[in-house]
Amino acid sequence: MDRIVKIASQKAVVIFSKSSCCMCHAIKRLFYEQGVSPAIHELDEDSRGREMEWALMRLGCNPSVPAVFIGGKFVGSANTVMTLHLNGTLKKMLREAGALWL
Structure with missing residues (x-):
């Protein structure tokens, strides 16, 4: 859990992902299209990825990625992020975190 917190605080937007996950790809693309350059941490490419995946699930992320x-701060997985995007809250959050300036 400490490793997740450390990684998550290194940039305004951090996405824990798996390179083979289609929903992860969709969420990454959403952020890129908003003009945000998130830090992407691919769990399937990390030797401690499985351990971090369990920690994400304990945070309430089910499925564990994205x-x-x-x-x-933990925002959520694909459903939560898409809901925030559709209701306009995501852009506000990105501005407040310093990930978006427009």
Whole structure:
């Protein structure tokens, strides 16, 4: 859990992902299209990825990926992020975290 917190606080937007996950790809693309350059941490490419995956699930992320952190705070997985995007809240959160300036 400490490693997740440390990684999540290193950039305004951090996405824990798996390179083979289609929903992860969709969420990463959503952020890129918003003009945000998130830090992407691929769990399937990390030797401790399985351990971090369990920690994300304990945070309430089910499925474990994609797990999105904005401003160092856990936001949620794909459903939550898409809901925030559709209701306009995501852009506000990104501005407040310093990930978006417009």
